[in-house]
Ligand SMILES: Nc1ncnc2c1ncn2[C@@H]1O[C@H](COP(=O)(O)OP(=O)(O)OP(=O)(O)O)[C@@H](O)[C@H]1O
């Protein structure tokens with residue numbers, strides 16, 4: 001009985017001293033063996049000595065002293081069971097969280113990056129699994145707008161985006177998009193809601209997603225919870241990234257897409273708009289510009305979407321406040337200064353320069369698919385050539401973009417077409433290592449707006465008219 005107690009005590013101390021448990025016994029290294037045992041045996045108040053006698057330790061195994069081996073096996077099996085149970089619970093929790101925010105239905109081909117905070121070293125993989133069929137939240141209660149969610153059209157870091165039917169009071173139906181945020185991420189919902197509701201930011205613009213309403217909904221199934229919805233205009237053309245994956249673009253289409261995207265960013269960045277009379281507004285930094293956050297309108301022009309990481313650029317904000325707003329983005333689209341956490345927080349222009357870098361990558365993505373080029377390659381995300389996997393981490397991007405100062409490849413063939421050579425130079429200026437050397441979004445928009453009189457990338461004007469080199 002006493003022996004049994006001793007063996008239990010031995011087994012239970014394994015985790016703290018694993019190095020001395022051999023063959024079911026404690027072994028004490030020769031250097032401290034004697035002293036340890038001497039000290040312990042001289043202490044008469046000790047209830048028992050957890051270390052077996054040396055003779056006992058060196059005794060050949062007998063049926064009785066196999067017991068510790070048995071206990072160790074039980075212990076290992078128990079630990080393994082606990083580990084399996086923990087991972088199963090973790091997996092189920094993640095699945096449940098996803099179910100709450102969205103649903104099964106069809107998931108579009110979002111293939112890449114999702115946004116994250118700098119400092120986290122996660123990959124930027126976007127999960128696109130179907131998940132378990134959820135319930136369409138509006139089936140339940142408290143609907144404000146009369147909405148019926150049809151299918152999931154996109155998934156991202158903040159939740160899922162649904163195509164939905166909105167029934168107006170006069171019984172007319174309009175298709176809208178509903179972004180359903182994960183319950184834990186109501187902060188992102190709040191950021192977007194506040195920005196769109198702030199009249200000082202003037203986010204109403206032809207090249208910015210048309211926001212309609214923000215709602216909090218209480219649903220009862222699969223369990224009582226709140227859901228945070230953002231309702232906006234639905235753009236059937238989908239995201240620019242999805243569009244470019246499937247389609248090439250003509251010169252005209254390229255100009256419309258690139259120019260309108262730049263116009264949207266220029267409007268965000270502006271602090272004065274209009275001329276008659278001019279109006280003051282707060283500039284806004286988007287901070288997560290990428291081709292999956294640009295949507296295509298019916299006329300082929302683009303709108304900027306997804307303001308979950310956007311930041312109101314208040315010139316009175318202190319450096320501390322700007323720093324506290326967090327350094328965020330999608331690693332693939334982050335400029336060197338963001339990847340290295342070297343943003344100049346004393347100047348709000350730094351945030352605009354970050355957006356311009358991301359914009360240059362978007363323009364590169366569109367231009368690569370332009371049919372004026374002799375060989376139009378398949379669609380690729382920026383830096384695909386430099387990356388081994390699809391989902392770069394901040395570390396990987398820092399090594400490529402900041403340390404090695406590499407950029408996406410611009411083939412020689414671009415120089416053979418007047419328009420494309422100007423596009424190439426514009427892109428190169430906008431992804432400059434030095435943030436201050438980059439063009440402004442407004443300058444890019446003005447430059448590209450002059451292209452719409454060109455045909456297939458060449459200027460058709462008679463001699464004496466605008467020469468490509470005179471372009472802004
Ligand atoms: N109004 C809309 N009309 C059509 N499609 C949309 C609309 N809003 C979003 N989508 C689709 O849903 C996708 C994800 O939307 P959004 O970027 O707003 O979500 P997100 O959770 O912020 O994603 P991410 O973290 O990848 O940026 C878009 O890439 C687009 O394909």
Ligand SMILES: [Mg+2]
Nearest residue numbers: 156292293306
């Ligand atoms: Mg997005």
